[in-house]
Amino acid sequence: MDGLLAVVRPLCLxxxxAHEERAWRGVRWRIRTRTFAHLLPIEGGHPPAYARAAGTDGPATVLTFHSAGAELAALQHSGPRFFDAPWGPQIVGMVLDPGPEVDPGELTExxxxxxxxxxPRKLAERV
Structure with missing residues (x-):
């Protein structure tokens, strides 16, 4: 997970x-009190909700994030690397490891x- 953290961290920060926090498992990035990204390991089927959603008992590293509209629909139909997170209608998961090398451009987007x-609108307009 450390190698992926080195890729995801600077993009989020x-x-x-945006700020980084240790999550109950893994690391999350927030804007004020809202989590916009969460990177965590799946090992031995734990955490179970993530393992079920990702379709793996691990070892694996997943990233969850929010999406909407046409992009959400495209991600939901783009194959096993992406998965619907059952804890929110606009939350998507992405298996980063194992898998093909992560494209930093795609991850940034x-x-x-x-x-x-x-x-908040004023901050969103700045990016």
């Missing part, structure tokens, strides 16, 4: 007023959109 969906 580059967004206005997904994280920026997640941020925009949750940030």
């Amino acid at each position: 580059a967004l206005p007023e 997904l994280l920026t959109e997640s941020y925009r969906l949750l940030a």
Whole structure:
């Protein structure tokens, strides 16, 4: 997970007023009190809700984020790398490891959109 954290962290922290916190498992990034990204490991089927949603008992590293509209629909139909998170209608999960190398451009786009969906309007307009 450390290698992926080194990729995801600077992308999230580059967004206005974003901050990082340790989550109950893994690391999350927030805009004020709203989580726009969460990176966590799945190991031995734990946490169970994530393992079921991602379709793996691990070891794996997943990233959850928010999406909406046409992008959400495209992600929901783009294959096993992406999965619907059962704890929110606009939350998507992405299996980052194991899998193909992560495209930083794609990751930037997904994280920026997640941020925009949750940030106050004035902050969202800055990105």
